[in-house]
Amino acid sequence: MSRPSGDRTGRSPAEQSASSPRARALAGSGAGHRPRAGSPVGSVTRGTTGPDRLRRVERWLAQTQAPRLRSAADPLVVDLGYGARPVTVTDLQRWLRGVRPDVRLVGLEIHPERVEAARRALAGVPGAPEFALGGFELAVPGGGDPVIVRAFNVLRQYDESQVAASWDLLRSRLAPGGLLVDGTCDELGRRSTWIAVEAERGPVSLTVSVRLGGLGTPSDVAERLPKALIHRNVPGEGVHDFLRAADAAWARHAPLQTFGARQRWIATCRDLAGAWPLLDSPSRWRLGEVTLAWSAVAPRPGRA
Numbered sequence: 001m002s003r004p005s006g007d008r009t010g011r012s013p014a015e016q017s018a019s020s021p022r023a024r025a026l027a028g029s030g031a032g033h034r035p036r037a038g039s040p041v042g043s044v045t046r047g048t049t050g051p052d053r054l055r056r057v058e059r060w061l062a063q064t065q066a067p068r069l070r071s072a073a074d075p076l077v078v079d080l081g082y083g084a085r086p087v088t089v090t091d092l093q094r095w096l097r098g099v100r101p102d103v104r105l106v107g108l109e110i111h112p113e114r115v116e117a118a119r120r121a122l123a124g125v126p127g128a129p130e131f132a133l134g135g136f137e138l139a140v141p142g143g144g145d146p147v148i149v150r151a152f153n154v155l156r157q158y159d160e161s162q163v164a165a166s167w168d169l170l171r172s173r174l175a176p177g178g179l180l181v182d183g184t185c186d187e188l189g190r191r192s193t194w195i196a197v198e199a200e201r202g203p204v205s206l207t208v209s210v211r212l213g214g215l216g217t218p219s220d221v222a223e224r225l226p227k228a229l230i231h232r233n234v235p236g237e238g239v240h241d242f243l244r245a246a247d248a249a250w251a252r253h254a255p256l257q258t259f260g261a262r263q264r265w266i267a268t269c270r271d272l273a274g275a276w277p278l279l280d281s282p283s284r285w286r287l288g289e290v291t292l293a294w295s296a297v298a299p300r301p302g303r304a
């Protein structure tokens with residue numbers, strides 16, 4: 001899939017995007033408000049968040065995406081839709097500073113009071129992230145195309161039909177070689193899944209990351225799938241087949257539980273690698289993680 005071309009007209013990103021056909025379709029197709037020209041693209045949703053909640057995706061970004069961030073001409077990273085408190089923005093900044101000390105973290109939120117609250121909370125803190133009003137048009141203060149955009153627990157509150165247009169608009173705002181991470185997790189961040197969407201190629205992978213202690217079955221994560229997949233956990237869809245295969249392998253390796261859930265998960269992933277296009281290896285599996293190619297789980301056309 002080719003990279004969608006952005007509308008580089010000299011108008012601010014919010015102005016360009018809010019008036020584009022794609023943005024109008026996006027804003028008009030769900031329960032959200034239609035943006036005025038210049039207003040952020042998207043809809044205000046619940047602001048639930050918490051410190052360290054997104055640690056699984058932060059670790060994945062800092063470890064597996066380090067080359068992308070290190071080689072970026074502009075180390076601009078956006079935490080889109082950070083919620084009622086700016087804690088995930090500072091968490092992400094901490095992780096990514098370990099990779100690239102000059103990373104510029106910007107928290108964008110569509111709810112104006114949440115932007116004001118974040119600015120107040122971190123006023124005077126040296127090196128604190130920036131906060132601004134913004135939506136899917138990624139209107140970063142002063143301009144700039146982010147190399148990484150994390151949108152966690154944002155699209156889950158939209159309609160499935162809005163996902164493709166949101167990705168499309170976000171991709172058009174990424175820097176060349178940039179990455180969007182669209183994911184979901186539970187309240188404490190113990191079960192998490194995310195889709196990696198590249199600027200040039202579109203969606204490339206699905207990652208499942210779980211706390212292994214107390215895990216019943218791999219498919220327990222089904223209720224935390226991103227919006228693009230959560231309604232596709234039904235027979236005939238790739239994500240359903242994958243979770244069933246993971247459950248079956250997990251059951252086969254139940255005797256390994258004696259040595260710990262980690263050994264059982266690694267054996268489960270090793271089995272899955274025989275039949276599924278896994279993109280990672282035991283060094284990630286031991287963390288309770290597994291990443292597979294998007295092609296294996298992409299929604300089947302015409303089944304929505």
Ligand SMILES: C[S@@+](CC[C@H](N)C(=O)[O-])C[C@H]1O[C@@H](n2cnc3c(N)ncnc32)[C@H](O)[C@@H]1O
Nearest residue numbers: 042045047048049081082083110135136152153
């Ligand atoms: C459930 S909170 C998620 C907070 C944080 N990302 C987390 O996972 O803990 C979702 C937030 O996304 C914001 N949001 C929804 N659509 C948005 C959009 N298009 N652009 C920016 N923020 C958006 C909502 O206002 C809300 O504050």
